Amino acid sequence: MGVLRDHPELALFFCLAAGYLVGKLRVGPITLGGICGTLIVSLLIGTRHVSVDDDVKTVFFALFIFSLGYMAGPQFFANLNRKSLRFFTLCLIELVCVLGIAYGLAKAFDLDVGTAAGILAGAATESAVVGTATEAIGKLSDLTSEQITQYQGHVATAYTVCYLFGLITIVLFTSQIMPMLLRINLADASRELWEKMRGGHAGLEADEREALPGTVGRTHLVTRADGRTVGELESALGGHITVEGVKRGSKLLTPSPELELTLSDLVQIVGRRSAIIEAGREIGPETPAVPGLDTPLATSQVAVTEKATAGATIDRLEKRHPEFREDGVYITDVLRNDQHLPASAETVLQRGDVLTLVGARGGLNRLVAKIGAVVKNDSTDFVYIGFGIVAGSLLGQIVVKLGDVPMSLGTGGGCLIAGLVFGWFRSRKQTFGAFPPQAATTLKDMGLAVFIACTGLAAGPQAWPLLKEYGALLPFAGIAMVLVPATISLIVGRKLLKIEKPLLIGAIAGQQCSTPAITSITQVAQSSVPLLGYTITYTLSNFLLPLTGPILVGVLGA
Structure with a gap:
C-alpha cells in the first residue's frame, strides 16, 4: 500500500x-x-x-x-x-x-x-x-x-x-x-x-437479421418493356424502384424519365426487394451483373436539422420529399443518442436524430441537402x-x-x-x-x-x-x-x-x-x-x- x-x-x-x-x-x-x-x-x-x-x-x-x-x-x-x-x-x-x-x-x-x-x-x-x-x-x-x-x-x-x-x-x-x-x-x-407501427409487417427478434437485404439492385433484359419510357416504367411499379442505368449494345445511356426503352436493352434498377420482385413482370427476365451497370449503393449518415422534420414520422417525411421514391433512397436505421430505433413508418423523428440513408449516390446527395447535414465527426x-x-x-x-x-x-x-x-x-x-x-x-x-x-x-x-x-x-x-x-x-x-x-x-x-x-x-x-x-x-x-x-x-x- x-x-x-x-x-x-x-x-x-x-x-x-x-x-x-x-x-x-x-x-x-x-x-x-x-x-x-x-x-x-x-x-x-x-x-x-x-x-x-x-x-x-x-x-x-x-x-x-x-x-x-x-x-x-x-x-x-x-x-x-x-x-x-x-x-x-x-x-x-x-x-x-x-x-x-x-x-x-x-x-x-x-x-x-x-x-x-x-x-x-x-x-x-x-x-x-x-x-x-x-x-x-x-x-x-x-x-x-x-x-x-x-x-x-x-x-x-x-x-x-x-x-x-x-x-x-x-x-x-x-x-x-x-x-x-x-x-x-x-x-x-x-x-x-411493432407490427402495428410498421403497418402490419412483422418485426425481427433481437438475435435475428434479415436473410436478404431490404434494399437491392438488379439487372433485367428488356422484353416486355419495349417502347415504354423510364418514367412510365417507374410509375407502373408504384414509384418504389428507380432505373439507375441503361445499356444498349455497347453504349451506356443516361436513364432520364423520357428515355424510351427498346428490345434487348439491359436495365439496372434499385429499390425495395418487394418492388424489385415485381419488376421482372414489367421489364423482362433478370440477368447476371453486367459490366458498366454495376452502380453501387451509397450509404450516408444524416443528422436531422430540417425544422419541419422534428415530430414527423418516417412515413410523413418520405411523403413530403418525393425524392425518396423518385431517386430510390431508403431509411434503414435511426440513431438517437446511442440507441438504435426501429426504422418503421410510424417512428417519430426528432431534431438531432441520425438517419442512415441508402440509395444511388446522385439521389442520395440531393435528398441529404434538403433534410439535414452529413454527420462529420472526424x-x-x-x-x-x-x-x-x-x-x-x-x-x-x-x-x-x-x-x-x-x-x-x-x-x-x-x-x-x-x-x-x-x-x-x-x-x-x-x-x-x-x-x-x-x-x-x-x-x-x-x-x-x-x-x-x-x-x-x-x-x-x-x-x-x-x-x-x-x-x-x-x-x-x-x-x-x-x-x-x-x-x-x-x-x-x-x-x-x-x-x-x-x-x-x-x-x-x-x-x-x-x-x-x-x-x-x-x-x-x-x-x-x-x-x-x-x-x-x-x-x-x-x-x-x-x-x-x-x-x-x-x-x-x-
Missing part, C-alpha cells in the same frame, strides 16, 4: 481496472457495472488512507457531466412538447418521490446530510447525484472542514450500498415483475406493437467544447438564496445545463462544435469513473463506521426508493396516461436512468420497442435527477 500512497496515479488506474473487472461479475441478469465496481474497490483501498488530489475529481466530474448533457441536449429540448408531456409526468413522479423519501428518512432517522444524499443517489441509481451532492456539501458554510470531509465520505458509502440494492430491484421489477402485473408476455406485446472541436465547460463552470458559481437556503448549481449542475444547451445548438446545424459520439462516450465514462474512484478513495476511512450505524437502513432505502416511484408510475402511466405497455415499461426504466434495466428489458422483449419509451424519460431524468442533490443538501443543510 505504500506504493499506492506515494503514487496516486497508480492507485487511481488500479481502481479503474480492478473495479471494472469486479463490475463484469454476473449473477443471473444482474451485473454490478464498472462504476459500482470501481466504487467498491476504491472504498476498500481508501481504508488504507490512499488519496488523490481533490482537483482531479473536480476536473473529471466537469468532463463527465458536460459530455452527458451534450449527448442528451438535442433530445432533451425535442422532448419539451405536448406529445411528450405524459412521459414528462413519469419523470416528475420519480423526482418528487426520491426527494420526498430521502428527506423523510433523513428526518425520521436523524441522518446527516451526506448519508441522506448518498441514499438519494444510490437508490435512484443516478451516479451524477454523487457529484452534485458532494460539491454542494463542500459549500455549506456551517460545517467545519472535518465535517465536510466526513459527510462527503458518507455520500459515497451510502451510494454504494443503496445502488446495489436499487439496481437489483429496478432490473427485476421492470423486466420480470411488471410484465406479470400488466398480464402480458413482453416479447409478444412488443412484437404486436475530430473534436476543442474550442467549442472548452468554452462550453467554461460557461458551465461560471454558471455553477452563481448562488441564489431561497429564504435562508443558499442554492447553487455548482460545477456539476452548471456544466450539465451548458452541455444540454451546447449539444442542442450543435444539433441544429452540425457544421461546427463536433464531438464524435465515441469520443463523447469515452470522456463521459472515464470522467465518471475517475470521479467515482477519487470519491471512493477519500471516503474509505468513513465507510465502516457508517455501515455499522445504518447497515439495515441502507438496503431498505435502496429498495423502497425504487419500488415506490416505479409502482406509482406504472399505475398512473397505464390508468391515466394510457401509455402502451411495452413503452411504459421502457419509460419507467428511463425515469430511473437505468441502463442495466433497459438492457434486461430488451432481452426479455426480444425487441427494441421498449427503447422508444426509454429514450424520452432517460433524457429528461438525466437532467432532473442530478439537480436533486443540491436541492436536498440545501434543504437539509439549512
Whole structure:
C-alpha cells in the first residue's frame, strides 16, 4: 500500500481496472457495472488512507457531466412538447418521490446530510447525484472542514450500498415483475406493437437479421418493356424502384424519365426487394451483373436539422420529399443518442436524430441537402467544447438564496445545463462544435469513473463506521426508493396516461436512468420497442435527477 500512497496515479488506474473487472461479475441478469465496481474497490483501498488530489475529481466530474448533457441536449429540448408531456409526468413522479423519501428518512432517522444524499443517489441509481451532492456539501458554510470531509465520505458509502440494492430491484421489477402485473408476455406485446407501427409487417427478434437485404439492385433484359419510357416504367411499379442505368449494345445511356426503352436493352434498377420482385413482370427476365451497370449503393449518415422534420414520422417525411421514391433512397436505421430505433413508418423523428440513408449516390446527395447535414465527426472541436465547460463552470458559481437556503448549481449542475444547451445548438446545424459520439462516450465514462474512484478513495476511512450505524437502513432505502416511484408510475402511466405497455415499461426504466434495466428489458422483449419509451424519460431524468442533490443538501443543510 505504500506504493499506492506515494503514487496516486497508480492507485487511481488500479481502481479503474480492478473495479471494472469486479463490475463484469454476473449473477443471473444482474451485473454490478464498472462504476459500482470501481466504487467498491476504491472504498476498500481508501481504508488504507490512499488519496488523490481533490482537483482531479473536480476536473473529471466537469468532463463527465458536460459530455452527458451534450449527448442528451438535442433530445432533451425535442422532448419539451405536448406529445411528450405524459412521459414528462413519469419523470416528475420519480423526482418528487426520491426527494420526498430521502428527506423523510433523513428526518425520521436523524441522518446527516451526506448519508441522506448518498441514499438519494444510490437508490435512484443516478451516479451524477454523487457529484452534485458532494460539491454542494463542500459549500455549506456551517460545517467545519472535518465535517465536510466526513459527510462527503458518507455520500459515497451510502451510494454504494443503496445502488446495489436499487439496481437489483429496478432490473427485476421492470423486466420480470411488471410484465406479470400488466398480464402480458413482453416479447409478444412488443412484437404486436411493432407490427402495428410498421403497418402490419412483422418485426425481427433481437438475435435475428434479415436473410436478404431490404434494399437491392438488379439487372433485367428488356422484353416486355419495349417502347415504354423510364418514367412510365417507374410509375407502373408504384414509384418504389428507380432505373439507375441503361445499356444498349455497347453504349451506356443516361436513364432520364423520357428515355424510351427498346428490345434487348439491359436495365439496372434499385429499390425495395418487394418492388424489385415485381419488376421482372414489367421489364423482362433478370440477368447476371453486367459490366458498366454495376452502380453501387451509397450509404450516408444524416443528422436531422430540417425544422419541419422534428415530430414527423418516417412515413410523413418520405411523403413530403418525393425524392425518396423518385431517386430510390431508403431509411434503414435511426440513431438517437446511442440507441438504435426501429426504422418503421410510424417512428417519430426528432431534431438531432441520425438517419442512415441508402440509395444511388446522385439521389442520395440531393435528398441529404434538403433534410439535414452529413454527420462529420472526424475530430473534436476543442474550442467549442472548452468554452462550453467554461460557461458551465461560471454558471455553477452563481448562488441564489431561497429564504435562508443558499442554492447553487455548482460545477456539476452548471456544466450539465451548458452541455444540454451546447449539444442542442450543435444539433441544429452540425457544421461546427463536433464531438464524435465515441469520443463523447469515452470522456463521459472515464470522467465518471475517475470521479467515482477519487470519491471512493477519500471516503474509505468513513465507510465502516457508517455501515455499522445504518447497515439495515441502507438496503431498505435502496429498495423502497425504487419500488415506490416505479409502482406509482406504472399505475398512473397505464390508468391515466394510457401509455402502451411495452413503452411504459421502457419509460419507467428511463425515469430511473437505468441502463442495466433497459438492457434486461430488451432481452426479455426480444425487441427494441421498449427503447422508444426509454429514450424520452432517460433524457429528461438525466437532467432532473442530478439537480436533486443540491436541492436536498440545501434543504437539509439549512
